[in-house]
Amino acid sequence: MKKVDRILLRFSGAIVEEPITAQVILELGIPIRIVTATVNSLGGDILIEVPAIHLKKIVKAFRDKGVIVKFPKLIEVDYDKCFDCGACYALCPVDAISFDEDHSVVFDEKTCIGSPCGLCVDACPARAIKLVEQHRNNPK
């Protein structure tokens, strides 16, 4: 599998009506996978997956069109709290949770789709998993 990177595109109300994602795809001729999208007339967040080798080009293209580009952290796992039971494992729809050799629970943060899902969060008896909310206009 080719290496991919995830980036979060943040569209303000002023540009959200423009078909920017489509324009970038057409201009660069690079396929982009939309993982999740939350969009309305006030603006929106789109989480995309892009080929890692084209990351720089794609980020520049979006930024040139006024889109805020972020490298998002979608999930936070407190490994001090986690006692490696794996109650979360079977709930993950994208197979982002697995066990390593010594049976520790491992989260693949690059595969996790974050807040539109969150199925694992309330299944954790140790309460070790938190979604990092991708709030719009978050100054972070």
Next chain:
Amino acid sequence: MFHTLRTVLELTKMAISEKGNGRTIAEINQKIKTGDIQVLTAEEMKNLVESSGVEVAYKEVDVVTTGTFGAMCSSGAIINIGHSDPPIKIQRAWINDVEVSHPGAAVDLYIGATMMSETEPFEYGGGHVIEDLIAGKEVELRATSQGTDCYPRTKLDTTLTKDDLNQFYLLNFRNCYQRYVCATNSRDEIIYTYMGKLLPRFRNASYSGAGALNPLMNDPDYETIGVGTRIFLGGAQGYVIGEGTQHDPTNRFGTMMVRGDCKKMSPEFISGGAFTKYGTSLYVGIGIPIPILNEGLAKKTALRDEEIFTDIVDYGVPRRERPKLGKVNYATLKSGEVTINGRTIKVSSLSSLKKARKIAETLKSWIENGSFYLSAPAETLPTDSVCNPMKQTDEITFVNRVAHEAVICRVDEDIKAVAQRIISKSVNHVVVTDKGGEIKGMVTSWDVTRAVAEGKSKLADIITKKVFTTRPDESVEAASRKMAQHHISALPVVDRDKKVVGLITSEDISKLRGR
């Protein structure tokens, strides 16, 4: 009576083995003293037996260590907080807003693992209080009393750490189930259970237990386990104090009652747990050393995950006897995938295999470095007792007793035909099915009225497709809760294949109540 006799037999057996072949616990302890002891974890023992056979394993190995780390709800801690001045005979008490019970005189309190915080229910409970105290944290105690001549005080507010407690003992009345079932959910909705979060329509499953590492599974006839067996408990040395409640050895669902000094325990092996919409619990780490007294025990401790089977159970049916959907072994469960009704789904463990291994390893190192000696039980756990269901004096009514035959129509029928049927049968609800009798929706007299008002003629346009249903063996109480929750007045009754077998209405239930 039986296990007293058994103990005599055991002692005789031990006496015989002291003379001739076989190993005794005294011999094992002598070896621990001289550092000449051979200890393997249960996982290592299985490998040795597989490669060299039972005979060699028996000759070479003195002790096999086991381990498990899982949610054990029937757990708690007894504390004595010392007398206040003026003294109080506590009637009710709360620690960090979790009500603790007052099982004895004046200032003894029992922190039950599943008691929930009054301000943070389902998130924080007795299990967390125990963990916090073990971790050295300060907790808040508040208590009330009526006041007596000898105990005049009526209110108490103070803070405590474990150092302020006279006694702080884990006293768990049912721990360490030999094995447990694999849970899944047939319902159309997510359910939250003590077996975790179960997605709709068999989309996931969960299980608990360490399988071949489980303490009781490695000595399934309890030859070496009973009152006074020294064990690993929560990171310290503890004791088995007898059979656990609901001990069910004949079905291989044995349990134990245990005791241990919390002041010596570590939060690494004792953790509070929160199960969403179910409640709180305590994760307990337990390890039992199995002395290999005879060749039979060498063979038993070689039991593999592939040989330990358990039932796949539908937790979507909230009854004492839940439907069993098949059998699965622990090797399959640990692989993370299980097949239910021909479909492979992911299965989660609720207990930690990583910690179970760490417990078996830790216990092994304690024995090897001479800090842990084995003890012979004064009385072994019973092997023949049964766990009986509750004697109930009130009669529970189930849906099949109350439901009546459903009036049915097909999706392609004319609205007019359905309207006529509503009138001729004088009903309000018509269940829509396909040719095979499988449920496809519902139409009410109100839907038909609206169709007339809005000029709709196709039945398909007015059918409610997402219909809440009940089953013949669901309790009427559960069915009526479903109706109230979803603001509806009837539920089609369907069997396991979604075929309509009847209808239950709020009217049926009112009639039952009025009887």
